[in-house]
Amino acid sequence: MTIENEEQLQRLRAAGRVCSVARDAMAAALRPGITTAELDxxxxxxxxxxxxxxxxALTYDFPGTTCISVNEEVAHGIPGERVIAAGDxxxxxxxxxxxxxFADTGASFLVGAGDPRLARLVRDGKxxxxxxxxAVRSGSELAGIGDAIGAFARKHGYSLLTNLASHGVGxxxxxxxxxxxTWPDRSERRRIADGLVFTVEPFLSLGAREAIDAPQHDGFTLHARPRxxxxxxxHTVVATPRGAVVVTL
Structure with missing residues (x-):
């Protein structure tokens, strides 16, 4: 989607607002003992x-309303009877x-105090x-996004998953x-069009390099490899000459 007028922007903002309100309400309810189905x-x-x-659900017939991934699951986890525990x-x-x-957002959370390494990982993922x-600005190279994220990851000793990417949305x-x-990629030569709508969503890790199908092969859930x-x-963003407009805050 490319935003061409204020009416389009307001419609995108409305969709982004629903995403962010749902995300934040679910995060506020996170506690030991709640199931992923209850969160959903x-x-x-x-x-x-x-x-x-x-x-x-609309696009892929996903068997839930939201994706909730826990520990070994890195993306597209199916809500169910899994019980959240302290430290997850x-x-x-x-x-x-x-x-x-369409709008899209996501965030990771450590339940309770947990492992200090995981607390730092959550902080640094954000x-x-x-x-x-x-790094988002109309006219700039799309590769600049991955370059900026990659420089941060290298500086702080993290790896990035390189088979789960950001994408256009709208x-x-x-x-x-x-x-x-969302990693350094010398083959990426495209530029960011004015008004372009897309996500920025790096997967920052303590050592994983890619996402693979879960052992249960449910068609959705992905795990990290190496584990x-x-x-x-x-976040869903709109590119402008002054930078990114974030519609999922």
């Missing part, structure tokens, strides 16, 4: 009340369609995402441009 119902209630629809690393990914417009967002959940690298703690933060 919190998000579903907010999404339905807003007149929106779950984008993964939980990723909440919310994407919706509202009035024909910082890495903002390094990428600050007219559909996964829109053009496809596969925007290592991994976090994801994601």
């Amino acid at each position: 119902r919190i998000g579903a209630t907010i999404i339905e009340a807003a007149g929106a629809r779950s984008a993964p 690393l939980v990723n909440i990914d919310v994407s919706v369609e509202l009035g024909g417009v 910082r890495a995402t903002w390094e990428g967002i600050r 007219d559909s959940l996964h829109d053009e441009p496809r596969e925007i690298p 290592a703690a991994t976090v994801q933060f994601e």
Whole structure:
């Protein structure tokens, strides 16, 4: 999607607002003893009340409203009877369609105090995402996003998953441009068009390099390889000459 007028921007902002409200409500409810299905119902209630629809359910027939990934799961976890425990690393990914417009957001959380290494990973996953967002500017190279995130990861001793990328969003959940690298990629030569809508969503890890199908082969859930703690933060942004407009804060 490319934003061409204020009406389009406001529609995108409305979809982004639903995503962020659901994400934050689910995060506030995170506690030991809650199941991922219960968390999902919190998000579903907010999404339905807003007149929106779950984008993964609509697009891919995903068996839940939101994606909730715990510990060894790095993305697309299916909500169910899994019980959250103290010290768990939980990723909440919310994407919706509202009035024909799609928006997408995600964030990772450490439940309770937990391992200090995981607390730093969560903190730095958010910082890495903002390094990428600050590189967004119409006319700039898309590769600058991955370069900025990669420099942050190298400086702080992290790895990045290199087979889960950012993507265009707006007219559909996964829109053009496809596969925007959030890692350094010398082959990336595209430039950012003015008004372009896309996500910035690096996967920062304590050693993993890629995501693979989960052992249960449910068609959705992905695990890290090599196995290592991994976090994801994601925002939907609009490129302007002055930088990124973030619609999922």
